[in-house]
Amino acid sequence: DTEVTQTPKHLVMGMTNKKSLKCEQHMGHRAMYWYKQKAKKPPELMFVYSYEKLSINESVPSRFSPECPNSSLLNLHLHALQPEDSALYLCASSQDLGAGRWETQYFGPGTRLLVL
Amino acid sequence: AQSVTQPDIHITVSEGASLELRCNYSYGATPYLFWYVQSPGQGLQLLLKYFSGDTLVQGIKGFEAEFKRSQSSFNLRKPSVHWSDAAEYFCAVGAGSNDYKLSFGAGTTVTVRA
Numbered sequence: 001d002t003e004v005t006q007t008p009k010h011l012v013m014g015m016t017n018k019k020s021l022k023c024e025q026h027m028g029h030r031a032m033y034w035y036k037q038k039a040k041k042p043p044e045l046m047f048v049y050s051y052e053k054l055s056i057n058e059s060v061p062s063r064f065s066p067e068c069p070n071s072s073l074l075n076l077h078l079h080a081l082q083p084e085d086s087a088l089y090l091c092a093s094s095q096d097l098g099a100g101r102w103e104t105q106y107f108g109p110g111t112r113l114l115v116l
Numbered sequence: 117a118q119s120v121t122q123p124d125i126h127i128t129v130s131e132g133a134s135l136e137l138r139c140n141y142s143y144g145a146t147p148y149l150f151w152y153v154q155s156p157g158q159g160l161q162l163l164l165k166y167f168s169g170d171t172l173v174q175g176i177k178g179f180e181a182e183f184k185r186s187q188s189s190f191n192l193r194k195p196s197v198h199w200s201d202a203a204e205y206f207c208a209v210g211a212g213s214n215d216y217k218l219s220f221g222a223g224t225t226v227t228v229r230a
Contacts, residue, residue: 006159031216042206042220043160056216090159094216102148102167102210105218107160 003027004108006091012114015081021111023074023091031055031097032074033105034066035090043090043107049074050097081115088112118143118211122221129197130229137192137224139207147211149190150218151181154204163205166190177201202228 004025013019023032031050035043047066048056054066063085065077074091088110094103119142129135141147148167152160164175171183181192190207207221 004159033216040204040223040225042208042223045217048216092160097216100215102215104150104162104165106162107152109159112157 004091004093004106006089006108006111008111009109010112010114012116013078013081014116015083017081018077018079020078021076021089021091021113023076023108024072025093025106025108026072027093027095027106028071029093029095029106030071031094031103032068033092033094034064034074034076035092035107037088037090037110039087047076048097055097078113081113083115086113086115118147118209118219120207120209120219120221122205122207122224124224125222126225126227128227128229131199132196135192135194135197135201135226137205137207137226139190139192139221141188141190141207141209141211141219143188143209143211145211146185147209149181149183150208150210151175151179151190151192152206152208153177154206154223156203160206163192197226197228199228199230202226 034046037043046060049068052068067075090110091108092105094105121140150165151163166183208218
């Protein structure tokens with residue numbers, strides 16, 4: 001099974017709201033990722049977690065705050081977002097990271113976020 | 117740094133016809149190559165991947181891709197397209213020491229007409 005689940009599927013929030021996106025995988029993967037995808041564009045990497053520790057932050061604004069409570073869960077906390085942050089937010093996971101070889105990334109269905 | 121080019125922004129194909137999507141990459145050594153498909157409003161689904169070995173790779177949904185080192189290409193093919201194949205297709209490359217950052221092509225939108 002190569003399933004990554006994400007909740008909610010859709011989210012509408014105001015610029016003063018605080019909300020969270022959730023991602024879960026039960027494949028025993030030790031690396032998890034957040035991507036942002038604008039319409040008609042490829043995904044852009046935001047964060048990478050490896051063994052529950054933040055490994056990579058691709059210069060993402062602090063209004064996005066990731067969290068990895070355990071090896072199966074990845075959250076993205078949102079605060080004071082701007083309308084231009086409206087996008088599809090994708091979570092992905094892979095077996096491992098930093099082992100000197102590439103591992104396949106498996107993506108979830110995404111959360112479509114609209115910031116008003 | 118590696119780069120990926122998908123020359124075709126949009127392809128329209130008749131149902132039952134064959135489909136070929138082009139992908140070219142720029143990297144000095146052999147990269148790790150992936151094709152993902154994204155249906156409208158959905159996440160990315162892995163169609164197939166090439167890491168090493170046989171250069172003709174079989175994937176899900178009847179897709180295959182061929183790695184050609186001499187042409188730096190990894191083109192995706194399907195002999196007979198179904199209406200459900202209408203989607204966005206992304207070629208992605210993993211290369212270099214950063215074994216986490218995929219380089220995606222811009223994507224090709226496939227429209228299937230009856």
